[in-house]
Amino acid sequence: MAHNNLNLKLKVWRQKNANTTGAFVKYDVNDISDEMSFLEMLDVLNEKLIVTGEEPIAFDHDCREGICGMCSLYIDGKPHGPWEANTTCQLHMRAFKDGDTITIEPWRSNAFPIVKDLTVDRGAFDRIIQAGGYVSVNTGNAVDGNSLPINKDNADASFAAAMCIGCGACVAACKNSSAMLFLSAKVSHLALLPQGEPERKSRVLNMVAQMDKEGFGSCTNTGACEAACPKEISIANIARLNKEYLRAGLTAE
Amino acid sequence: MTFKQMFTSSVGKKLIMGFTGIFLVLFLVVHAGLNACIWAMDGGVMFNRAGHFMGSNVVPRILEVGLFFFIFLHIIQGYMLTLQNRSKRAVGYAVNYSKGSKWYSRSMAILGTILLMFFVIHWKHFWVPSRITGVEEIKLPNGVEVHNLYAVMQETFQNIWVVVFYVVSCISLAYHLAHGFQSAFKTIGVHNKRYHAMISCIGYGFAIIIPLAFAMMPISFYLHWVN
Structure with missing residues (x-):
C-alpha cells in the first residue's frame, strides 16, 4: 500500500483549566505518516511543543485499542472523527488529505466540565x-x-x-x-x-x-x-x- | 416515588410530550375526516351538519376541553424542554454535528412555533366566530338551523395570502409529524423492532396524507373546485 506523508493545519481548543476561558490555537504539523493514529499525530505535535518550551496539549487516552472509552475529541464536527463506529485512538491519518485543516474540540456539555485543553471530567x-x-x-x-x-x-x-x-x-x-x-x-x-x-x-x-x-x-x-x-x-x-x-x-x- | 417526581424527570417530561402528541395525532384524524365533508359536493350541507354535531353534542364538547388542555400542555412542555435542553451546553461547538440526524428532528421547536402561529390565526378564522362572536345561520334540508361554517371557509379562502399561509403551515405540520409520530411511540417505550418498523412506516404515511388533505382544503376553495 502506498505510504504518504501529510502536512496539516490544526485548530486546537486550548484552555488552562476549568476556571479560565479557552480559545482555538493554530498549529502546523508536517511529515505526518498516514499510517499514524490520530493520537500519535497529537503525540508528535506535543513532542515538538515540549522541545520549544510550550505546554503540551492535554487529551485523554489509555488503551489505544478502541475498548477502554478514555479517548474523546470532537474532530471536524463529529465525536471521534469522520469514520463510522470508531474511536479516536483507532482513527488513522489516512482519513485526511494533505493540506487539510482539522478542528479539534473537547466534548461540550455542562455535565462534562473541561479539566484542561481537550480533557473533560x-x-x-x-x-x-x-x-x-x-x-x-x-x-x-x-x-x-x-x-x-x-x-x-x-x-x-x-x-x-x-x-x-x-x-x-x-x-x-x-x-x-x-x-x-x-x-x-x-x-x-x-x-x-x-x-x-x-x-x-x-x-x-x-x-x-x-x-x-x-x-x-x-x-x-x-x-x-x-x-x-x-x-x-x-x-x-x-x-x-x-x-x-x-x-x-x-x-x- | 410520587407521580409528580415521575413526570418531572427528564424521561417523565418526554412521556408527557409523547402521550399528548399521540392524543393530538388522533385529533388530526377526526378533524381531517370531518373537514373532508366539504368534498361531498352538496353546497356544504354535509359539512355544516357535521360541524353542528361537533358543536352541539356533549361528547365532542367534553373532548374539546381535553384537546385544549393537551395542546397547551404539549406547547408549554415543548418550549420548557427546548429551553432546558439548550441550557445544558453553555459553550457551543465551532463545527456543528449535523450528519447524524434529520434537520426536522432538530427543528421541532421552530416547526411547532409556526404551528402555534397558525393555531392563533386558525382559531381567529373559525373557532372564535363559531363559539363566541357568531356565524350566519343556514337552514339544513331537515329544517335544523346551523352555523354556515362552509360559507366562512369559502370567504376566508378567497385571499391568496391566507391560502399560502395555510399551505406553509401544513408543510410545517408534515415535518413536525415526520419526526413526532414515530418519536412519540419510542418515547412511550415501543422498542420492539417489528412494531418500530411498522410505526415508522405509518408515521411517514400519516405525515404526508393528513397535511396534504388539510392543504387541499383552502386550495379547493380558492380554485373553486368546490362550490
Missing part, C-alpha cells in the same frame, strides 16, 4: 453507574453458570448494550447534551438478564434521578447519538429505557 457517568448500574451478589462460591438459563436473543441484546464503553460521544453529539444512550445501554444490559431482575425497578429510577442531578438534557430521539456511537449502541435501547422507567414509575410504592 466524565465523572458524571461514574456516578450514574454508582446509582444503580450493578447487581448485588452476596459473597461466597460462584454458582454454576448453566444453572441459570438465559434466552439467546436476550443474551445477544444484552451483550450489544454492554458494548458501551462510556466514552460520552453520545452526549457530545446530542443537541440536548442528553446521556440517555449511555444510560439506556447500562439499564438494558441488566434489564435483559435474570441477574438484573431483583433491582430492575430501583435501578432505572435511581439512575435516571442521578442523570438529571448531573445536568444532562432530555432525549428528543434525533438519532445523532446512535450515529456517533463508536460501539453502534442502538437507539432502540432508549425506547427500552422509557418502557422500563414507565413500568417502574407506575408500579413503585
Whole structure:
C-alpha cells in the first residue's frame, strides 16, 4: 500500500483549566505518516511543543485499542472523527488529505466540565453507574453458570448494550447534551438478564434521578447519538429505557 | 416515588410530550375526516351538519376541553424542554454535528412555533366566530338551523395570502409529524423492532396524507373546485 506523508493545519481548543476561558490555537504539523493514529499525530505535535518550551496539549487516552472509552475529541464536527463506529485512538491519518485543516474540540456539555485543553471530567457517568448500574451478589462460591438459563436473543441484546464503553460521544453529539444512550445501554444490559431482575425497578429510577442531578438534557430521539456511537449502541435501547422507567414509575410504592 | 417526581424527570417530561402528541395525532384524524365533508359536493350541507354535531353534542364538547388542555400542555412542555435542553451546553461547538440526524428532528421547536402561529390565526378564522362572536345561520334540508361554517371557509379562502399561509403551515405540520409520530411511540417505550418498523412506516404515511388533505382544503376553495 502506498505510504504518504501529510502536512496539516490544526485548530486546537486550548484552555488552562476549568476556571479560565479557552480559545482555538493554530498549529502546523508536517511529515505526518498516514499510517499514524490520530493520537500519535497529537503525540508528535506535543513532542515538538515540549522541545520549544510550550505546554503540551492535554487529551485523554489509555488503551489505544478502541475498548477502554478514555479517548474523546470532537474532530471536524463529529465525536471521534469522520469514520463510522470508531474511536479516536483507532482513527488513522489516512482519513485526511494533505493540506487539510482539522478542528479539534473537547466534548461540550455542562455535565462534562473541561479539566484542561481537550480533557473533560466524565465523572458524571461514574456516578450514574454508582446509582444503580450493578447487581448485588452476596459473597461466597460462584454458582454454576448453566444453572441459570438465559434466552439467546436476550443474551445477544444484552451483550450489544454492554458494548458501551462510556466514552460520552453520545452526549457530545446530542443537541440536548442528553446521556440517555449511555444510560439506556447500562439499564438494558441488566434489564435483559435474570441477574438484573431483583433491582430492575430501583435501578432505572435511581439512575435516571442521578442523570438529571448531573445536568444532562432530555432525549428528543434525533438519532445523532446512535450515529456517533463508536460501539453502534442502538437507539432502540432508549425506547427500552422509557418502557422500563414507565413500568417502574407506575408500579413503585 | 410520587407521580409528580415521575413526570418531572427528564424521561417523565418526554412521556408527557409523547402521550399528548399521540392524543393530538388522533385529533388530526377526526378533524381531517370531518373537514373532508366539504368534498361531498352538496353546497356544504354535509359539512355544516357535521360541524353542528361537533358543536352541539356533549361528547365532542367534553373532548374539546381535553384537546385544549393537551395542546397547551404539549406547547408549554415543548418550549420548557427546548429551553432546558439548550441550557445544558453553555459553550457551543465551532463545527456543528449535523450528519447524524434529520434537520426536522432538530427543528421541532421552530416547526411547532409556526404551528402555534397558525393555531392563533386558525382559531381567529373559525373557532372564535363559531363559539363566541357568531356565524350566519343556514337552514339544513331537515329544517335544523346551523352555523354556515362552509360559507366562512369559502370567504376566508378567497385571499391568496391566507391560502399560502395555510399551505406553509401544513408543510410545517408534515415535518413536525415526520419526526413526532414515530418519536412519540419510542418515547412511550415501543422498542420492539417489528412494531418500530411498522410505526415508522405509518408515521411517514400519516405525515404526508393528513397535511396534504388539510392543504387541499383552502386550495379547493380558492380554485373553486368546490362550490
